[in-house]
Amino acid sequence: MTIYFYKVSDPYGCFSNFSPHSIDLGGRNWQTVEHYYQAHKFLGTTDEPLMVAIRNAPTPEEAAQLGRDLARTCRPDWPLVKTVVMREAVLTKFLTHADIQQILLATGDESIVEDSPRDYFWGCGLDKTGQNHLGQILMSVREEIRHR
Incomplete structure (x- = not known):
């Protein structure tokens, strides 16, 4: 049985990058994975000061909005490193x-799919043909944790 997730309030909502689970990376605390991910789009660019605003955004939705501002300069290697940044977070x-580690491990060997109707890179998209990179990362993380 495939496990689908999307909204934080739904079953398996802890798999969402918007879930209220903080992380410590790079010597800083990040409220959510989404905060960390969106901020790192600007590392080493003229818009690097935006990282502080994203880290301090009150909600992951606001962090995402700041990070998706097309008027900002995203790091040139972002297409190459974004999955690495996401996996680390x-x-x-x-x-x-x-x-939540126990919830992830309890999924056994089931496929995990981000059921985003709009995202065909991180999720499966409306027609379920997306690349599901977030689901793939979750399954990879599950496997790594099992073998620690």
Whole structure:
């Protein structure tokens, strides 16, 4: 049985990058994976000062909005490193929070899919043909944690 997730309030909502599970990475605390991910789009750019505003955004929705501002200069290597940045944050989240680590491990060998109707890169998209990179990262993190 495939496990679908999307909204924080839904079953398996802890798999969402918007879930209220903080992480410590790079010597800083990030309220959510979404805060960390969106901020790192600007590392090493003229818009790097925006990282502070994103880290301090009151909600992951606001962090995402700031990070998706097309008027800002995204780092040129972002297409190459974004999945690495995401995996590091997701792994840290599940190593930090034992309660959700157990939820992830309890999924066994089931496929995990971000059921985003709009995102065909991180999720499966409306027609379920998306690349589901977030689901793939979660399954990879699950496997790594099992073997620690």
